[in-house]
Amino acid sequence: MIPYEEVILEHWRNPRNKGRLPAPDVDVVEANPLCGDVIRLQLEVRDGRVKDVRFDGRGCAISQAAASLLTEMIKGKTIPDLKGFSDQELLTALGGVVKTRLSCALLPLRALKKALSSL
Amino acid sequence: MMDLAKVRADFPIFQKERPLVYLDSAATSQRPVQVIEAVSEFYRKKNANVHRGIYSLAAEATELYEEARAKVAGLIGAAPEEVVFTHGTTEALNLAAFSLGELLVGRGDEILVTAMEHHANLIPWQLLAKRKAARLVPVGITPEGELDLGELARRISPRTKIVALVHVSNVLGTINPVAEVAELARRVGAKLVVDAAQSAPHMPLDVRELGADLLTFSGHKMLGPTGIGVLWARGELLSEMPPFLVGGEMIREVWLDHATWADPPAKFEAGTPPFAQAVGLGAAVDYLSSLGMEKVRQHDLALTAKALEGLLSRDYVTVYGPKDPERRGGVIAFNLRGIHPHDVATLLDQEGIAIRAGHHCAQPLHRLLDIPASCRVSFYLYNSMEEVDLFLSALDRVWEALR
Known part of the structure; x- marks a missing residue:
């Protein structure tokens, strides 16, 4: 019955990098008003790289798992690298997401784009 | 019983x-072949613009359009000239807010709304209050999810010009005591606007018994086509109300600098109306009438009672709204402990079970319930007891998978 890949369930149950940074360089909130999903994303940037990252939020399994996975994927990456981060990259890492739920999966990526544009 | x-x-x-x-x-409801065929046959054989042509095809189309109006009127105990076709409940409520607002509402006046309104019966009143420097007065709900009638009685006053009330909540399922509210409104001279989108398709409804002044519903929730809705208002009120949308076909005479209006219902049907959809709605009313609205209600009630009992017996489920099925329409909103409604809906979809998840266009109500969203099941005359069982057992599997 589970249409979610194991990676989604695993990240949902054991989120990585969840919490707050003491002194983030950027701190953004992105929400999906349709379902009430909320993602807060914080980045610490050193020498043009993501030195550390945290997320916090509430919502469905897909949005929260995607946020957790995204934090792992972006840690240590350079800012120009991240500007090219595509929707497909995240969706592939999630093992695919049913089309009715794309907006859930991509919410954390919207938060990342917002964070990058405010750097 | 229905077959x-x-x-x-x-x-x-x-x-x-x-x-x-x-x-x-x-x-939205599904549509029977009788409705699909009626629309298709209209386009194939009767299609012409209504109330315009001199030729016989146009006269025939007009006759079918007016027949549909009479059928809708018959369903709700109204006179045909009191029935206005709109493009849906949302347009009907916008019409009501604009037109009644022009007629009745001034600076410092009050408009009563409830915490369980659909956005379509809330935002038009918000904008009206702003336009007229009037006050929007919200009335809350009880912990059981019913209208707080005591609070309404305290808040209604001679300053109240309009009371906007949903008949059956699209989230809580609550059937509101329209007749009692109508009596309170009548005493202070306020007009009562009833959003019947979730009641007209599901239960016998008589506008005189309800005591409302204005009532709205949609075709697509009652087996009819999309793009058609109904606004009913008392004849004398409809005559006084100024038009909302203006343009072709709603006029008596037009000069370059001014115009006069046709009598209702034409006054409120500017432009080409959704006439094929009206014919389809007429066929839907025929279908419902042949079954009998009381039987439709009893069928909904049996399904709701079974689903409600099943949901309430599961300790991982929270149900919103009245626990007594008799006090509900065929709508149940609920949540699974710690699981987002979208995950529930996606997993049920894997088993071919279509339920709604979200805020159901009632954000203030969800805020009041302190939840971001909810799951919702709703029933109609084609649903079976077996489907309720399928849903409940699938829900157990969702819980096992995600708990």
Whole structure:
């Protein structure tokens, strides 16, 4: 019955990098008003790289798992690298997401784009 | 009792190879072949613009359009000239807010709304209050999810010009005591606007018994086509109300600098009306009438009672709204402990069960319930007791998978 890949369930149950940074360089909130999903994303940037990252939020399994996975994927990456981060990259890492739920999966990526544009 | 097998056979969408358990009729109903054929036959054989042509095809189309109006009027105990066709409940409520607002509301006046309104019966009143420097006065709900009638009685006053009330909540399922509210409104001279989108399709409804002044509903939630809705208002009120949308066909005479209006209902039907959709709605009313609205209500009630009992007996489920099925329409909103409604809906979809998840266009109510969203099942005349069982057992599997 589970249409979610194991990676989604695993990240949902054991989120990585969840919490707050003491002194983030950027701190953004992105929400999906349709379902009430909320993602807060914080980045610490050193020498043009993501030195550390945290997320916090509430919502469905897909949005929260995607946020957790995204934090792992972006840690240590350079800012120009991240500007090219595509929707497909995240969706592939999630093992695919049913089309009715794309907006859930991509919410954390919207938060990342917002964070990058405010750097 | 209804012959359920016969009813289901009328709905082509249930003939698909993969069985569909459709539990989202509060969003839109499915359509029987009688309605689909009526619309198709109209386009094939009767199509012409209504109330315009001199030729016989146009006269025939006009006759069918007006026949549909009479059928709708008959369903709700109204006179045909009191029935205005709109493009849906939302347009009907915008018409009501604009037109009644022009007629009745001034600076410092009050408009009563409730915490359980659909956005369509809330935002038009918000904008009206702003335009007229009037006050929007909200009335809350009880912990059981019913209208707080005591609070309404305290808040209504001679300053109240309009009371806007949903008949059956599209989230809580609550059937509101319209007749009692009508009496309170009548005493202070306020007009009562009733959003019947979730009640007109599901239960016998008589506008005189309800005591409302204005009432709205949609065709697509009652087996009819999309793009058609109904606004009913008392004849004398409708005559006084100024028009909302203006343009062709709603006029008596037009000069370059001014115009006069046709009598209702034409006054409120500017432009080419959704006439094929009206014919389809007429066929839907025929279908419902042949079954009998009381039987439709009893069928909904049996399904709701079974689903409600099943949901309430599961300790991982929270149900919103009245626990007594008799006090509800065929709508149940609920949540699974710690699981987001979208995850529930996606997993049920894997088993061919279609339910709604979200805020159901009632954000203030969800805020009041302190939840971001909810799951919702809703029933109609084609749903079966077996489908309720399928849904409940699938829900157990969702819980096992995600707990």
